[in-house]
Amino acid sequence: MTLTAIKGFNDVLPGESGRWHYIEEAARRVFELNGFGEIRVPVMEKTELFCRSIGDATDIVEKEMYTFTDKGENSVTLRPEGTAGVMRAFIEHKLYAQDPVSRLYYLGPMFRYERPQKGRYRQFHQIGAEITGVHDPLADAQVLNMLTAFFREIGLDEPSLQINSLGCPECRPAYRAALCSFLNERLEDLCEDCRRRLTSNPLRTLDCKVLGCVQATAEAPSMLDHLCGDCDQHFGSVRRYLDLSVTPYSINPRMVRGLDYYTRTTFEMVTGLLGSQSAVAAGGRYDGLISQLGGPAIPGIGFAMGVERVALLLGQREFASTPDLFIATMGSGERDTAYKLMDGLLKLGVRVELDYEGKSLKSQMRRADKLAARYSVVIGENEVNSGRASFKRMSDGTTTELALNAEEIAAALAVR
Ligand code: HAM
Numbered sequence: 001m002t003l004t005a006i007k008g009f010n011d012v013l014p015g016e017s018g019r020w021h022y023i024e025e026a027a028r029r030v031f032e033l034n035g036f037g038e039i040r041v042p043v044m045e046k047t048e049l050f051c052r053s054i055g056d057a058t059d060i061v062e063k064e065m066y067t068f069t070d071k072g073e074n075s076v077t078l079r080p081e082g083t084a085g086v087m088r089a090f091i092e093h094k095l096y097a098q099d100p101v102s103r104l105y106y107l108g109p110m111f112r113y114e115r116p117q118k119g120r121y122r123q124f125h126q127i128g129a130e131i132t133g134v135h136d137p138l139a140d141a142q143v144l145n146m147l148t149a150f151f152r153e154i155g156l157d158e159p160s161l162q163i164n165s166l167g168c169p170e171c172r173p174a175y176r177a178a179l180c181s182f183l184n185e186r187l188e189d190l191c192e193d194c195r196r197r198l199t200s201n202p203l204r205t206l207d208c209k210v211l212g213c214v215q216a217t218a219e220a221p222s223m224l225d226h227l228c229g230d231c232d233q234h235f236g237s238v239r240r241y242l243d244l245s246v247t248p249y250s251i252n253p254r255m256v257r258g259l260d261y262y263t264r265t266t267f268e269m270v271t272g273l274l275g276s277q278s279a280v281a282a283g284g285r286y287d288g289l290i291s292q293l294g295g296p297a298i299p300g301i302g303f304a305m306g307v308e309r310v311a312l313l314l315g316q317r318e319f320a321s322t323p324d325l326f327i328a329t330m331g332s333g334e335r336d337t338a339y340k341l342m343d344g345l346l347k348l349g350v351r352v353e354l355d356y357e358g359k360s361l362k363s364q365m366r367r368a369d370k371l372a373a374r375y376s377v378v379i380g381e382n383e384v385n386s387g388r389a390s391f392k393r394m395s396d397g398t399t400t401e402l403a404l405n406a407e408e409i410a411a412a413l414a415v416r
Contacts, residue, residue: 008114008122010308018319019311024107026153027127027305034146036103036129041085043109047075053084053289055260057200064112078111081259082128082304083286084293090132091295101133107307119277119309128283130302132290137234140265140285141241143301147269147281148247150305156313159271159280162252163242165235166203167227168263169288175226176202182220189216203256209276222253231264238265261286265301274312281305324413325391326368327354328361330380337384337404344406350413368394375413379404 005011012020028038047067054060066078079085086104089095095102107127114120129146131139148161167175180202187195191210198205206217227235242249249267257266266284274280283303291297325345327338335358342352353371355364361378368376375391383389383404390399391412402409 006122008116010121010123015320016311018321019314019317020307022319023154023307023310023314024127027105027107027150030146030150030153031105031129034103034142036105039086039089039104039106040108041082041089041106043079043111044076045079045085045088047077049084049088049293050077050080053087053259053261053293054081055201058258058260060112060258064114066111066113080112081110082106082108082126083130083259083261083289083300083302086128086130087132087290087293087295087300091290091293096133096296096298099133101131103129103131105129117275117277119274119306119312121308125307126304127307128302128304130300132298132300134301135287135299137237137265138241139301140234140238141245141247143283143303144238144242144249144267145245145247147283147303147305151269154310154314156310158273158313159269161247161249161267161269162255163238163249163265163267164252164255165224165227165231165264166256166262166266166284167223167231171226171228171231172223175221175223178221178226179203179205183217186216189213201260204258206254207256207258217254220254224251224253234264257282257284261289261292263287267303269305271309271313274309277309279306280309280313321351322372322374323353324351324374325353325409326364326371326373326376327352328364328368328376328378329355330361330378332358333381334379334384338379341379341404341406341409345410348406348410350406350410 050065051061060080065080067075070076086106090102105128108125109123110126111123113122116122129143131143144161151159166172180198183190183198183202183205189212190205191208191213194205194208194213205213206220255266255268262284264285264287267282268279269281270278271280272278281303285299285301287299290300327342329335329338338354342354345352353373365376373394375393377389377391379389387404388401389404390401392399400412402412
């Protein structure tokens, strides 16, 4: 029996990886322009880290973590997200002592035991960024502008930005109570999960996709009407900064997040193009997380995007790099010349392909077409003897005669 990959774990094949490089390189460019530096943290952490940060009553911790006991009897978990591990490292290495403001980004695989479907996998990849040490709403705006700039950089008008505020430990309890009393009057309309959430995590009922729950919560009280003075002012300033930088956004007062550490600003980049997996990127402020994990009382804000979802949005655009030149040979007698030419051109940074197997000229030219080579050249006895050959531009068939000299060819092909 042949072995296959684990369900929900994907291979990224060569035809696809060009799109991933495009995304990763754009993110690095945009993040580094904004003063962010890369941090690399382990893919596995002590289970307790995720319970204490993401929250015991969340779907992620309750149902989705890859947790197991290692050979030393320690409970360990494959990271379901990046923020917890990055903040663990931030505290452990006292990064706050080096600079009061730190800007970190990361990329890599995350693991959640969810039901796989298009855009939702069990191993998926995030590119995330976090700013710590800034209470000012300017940091919220910078993070949102950076995320918007990333999507602009890769040429997507989708997705669009939605923002909300989840308040703080001062004002959220009163909102939670108001929401619970509203929901208690509609208990019979709620699904079983939501009835359970009523005691563990009532805000999640606003996020339930079951039609009965959507209808029952349509008129639910809004967090935005329950913000305390400071949270209200903070949210107002975030919106004002976004207006100043002409960053498009809408307010979604029903947005709740699947992780417990959020305070104040939360946001999602959403699209209608990926079915039910509408969030392409998401994040928010987490002013209590660092102290909750045993660090000093330092605020933070950040986001993560799902690379697979961004790649799906980019669609079938061609990202694979194509050869500059395909060298075809008439027969085996010309192979040494072709090999030397390829070697010389590769050393000069020209991407060259040739036929490895002595195929017919027709089949070599078919391969040149398939690889979408920019130029091709056929080397036969005449070319070897004269030391010159005719180089064909594949897009329009025009030819240029050049000496079989790597420098001369490289210079001529460099002109696009
Ligand atoms: P999250 O909303 O759980 O937030 O995930 C962020 C993004 O990861 C989602 O918007 C989605 O694009 C992608 N994603 C999540 N689960 C899957 C999956 N099963 N398959 C494919 N893509 C997925 C966080 O993880 C927070 N740590 C974000 C953050 C950073 N907040 C503050 N800083």
